[in-house]
Amino acid sequence: MNKKYIFYYNMRSKRGGVAMLLAGIISHSEETAGLIRRFLGEMTRSRGLSLSCVSYDNSYAFLGDWRRGEERFDLLFWDLSFLPEGAMQTAADVRERWSDTEMVFLAEDDSRALAAFRLGAQHYLLLPATEAEVREAIDRCLSALEGSWRRKVLLKTADGWRSVALADIEAVISEDHVQRLYLSGGEELCLSSTLSSLTERLRGRSAFHFLSPGRGILVNAERVKAIGQDTLTLEGGRELPLVKRKAGIFRREWEKALCRV
Structure with a gap:
């Protein structure tokens, strides 16, 4: 079954006219998704940003929203430990349309690391990822986005x-x-x-x-x-x-x- 969950953080925050970031997490592991959501919430709050976070349990659940054009994500986190080929193909399709979306990939091995970085990944984490690694990945994404706001x-x-x-x-x-x-x-x-x-x-x-x-x-x-x-x-x-x-x-x-x- 394809599942989708939406979470909101720091809704009263404002920063330089940018009202909210939209992040997507594609992972069948609630532990992995929860860790990413936790630090996304904390790190956007510390920067004075609001955040809307959408979690999907697989890339096909995400694909439905993306094809309908319902969401335009600023950040995407791809868990490749489940249906990796479908996730990589979807990520490639997304990159072709959205050149400035920041992406992070998480996987059980480094076999797809080169392909991920060719798609412009900010980070490639090996599972299980540590809290420090997740923080670093999110920090890279937020720093890149702040640069794009001055584009x-x-x-x-x-x-x-x-x-x-x-x-x-x-x-x-x-x-x-x-x-x-x-x-x-x-x-x-x-x-x-x-x-x-x-x-x-x-x-x-x-x-x-x-x-x-x-x-x-x-x-x-x-x-x-x-x-x-x-x-x-x-x-x-x-x-x-x-x-x-x-x-x-x-x-x-x-x-x-x-x-x-």
Whole structure:
């Protein structure tokens, strides 16, 4: 039987606008999953982070959620002691779609270590893993994620190429085939790329979610201060139109992006 359990930690914590991390544990061993959950909770709390943790008892249980696109994980822990071939194939499929998800593999031997590191694993632990080893693996993942939150994107503007921090992007508005990028410090850039190509480049960033409240508008969910019936307000004070018939859908997407509810 495929089983799935959801745990929440540190729900009142906030850090730099990043409301919550989403971690997935794929393991048939409750002892192994419990150890990982314990230190995930403790170590995210010490960093001021909120955490939602989903445990699956095998890779096929995880695969159902992943194929439906229900979850977008920041961290994944793969226990290879049960159904290892299926777990490795699923991990490879996940890596192809999610390039910045941090992964840790746990196994009874090192026969799949090379394959795991080729998938960009942060760590490969031999079972039974010690508390110190689990802590080290989680610390590597959290440090890597904190680096990704400061990630920049290279954009072509009317004045040349410009490196922009993802965290500073408030909104992109397309008007008369011109894309204007608004930054949190009040700066405005005129982009040469199309809105669709920019949307594709921003897609899949784990710590930042870019949503559309209406045609020709893209906003950073982390920079939305308030949502009204027909407008939304950004942290910088700029108000943008919100299509009334889509207001409810946008609000749910926004809440999910921030809180992973």
